[in-house]
Amino acid sequence: MKALIKVFGLNFIFKINSAIWFIILKLKGIKVGRNFYIEGVIFLKLKGDDYSKISIGNNVSINGDLDLRTRESGKIIIKNNVNFDSDIRIVAARNSVINIENGVRIGRNTMIVAGEDVKIGANVLIGPNSLIQTSNHGFSNPGDIKGQKYSHKRIEIENGSWIATCVILLPGAFIGGGSVIGAGSVVSKKIDPKSIVSTPPAKIISRRF
Helix, strand or coil: CHHHHHHCCCCHHHHHHHHHHHHHHHHCCCEECCCCEECCCEEEEEHHHCHHHEEECCCCEECCCEEEEECCCCEEEECCCCEECCCEEEEECCCCEEEECCCCEECCCCEEEECCCEEECCCCEECCCCEEECEEECCCCCCCCCCCCEEECCEEECCCCEECCCCEECCCCEECCCCEECCCCEECCEECCCCEECCCCCCCCCCCC
């Protein structure tokens, strides 16, 4: 449908859709700034229907659908000039705050799942199909892992960094400002500012003949 709208130059439909969603969000008690734009829909699954736990700044654009979820006392704060591609899920659980600063761009199919705070600094780029996950299953007790307690650690990406496609940031990841995290990397520790990280490198593990 979106493709047809664009092919036939009917972009005014997106503006109408944006105006409708702006009204819906405001009526639910969500703070929404000016120039809100969305080409799809927003899926809301909030603990206790407390819509005050979400705020959206000025000039936020969503190029498709966006899934926002809170559990317990989790909060989602989206600042100004943030751009989301399509099919992104953001989940704030426990007492976590997900803070997305000014000028951030987040690629398609990315997931942010927070049981502890997540801070994404200003002008950070996050490529498609990435995962930011602050929680790990416990497995120290014998028996099934299912049902064992989670552990949680904060994640922060400092200003001006680039998180490339299919990157996984695990509990405790800290990305210093201006860093580049290469495609397919997995990070669970502190990365110094202006670093270039690529893991794991491709290597030959055997020969066919």
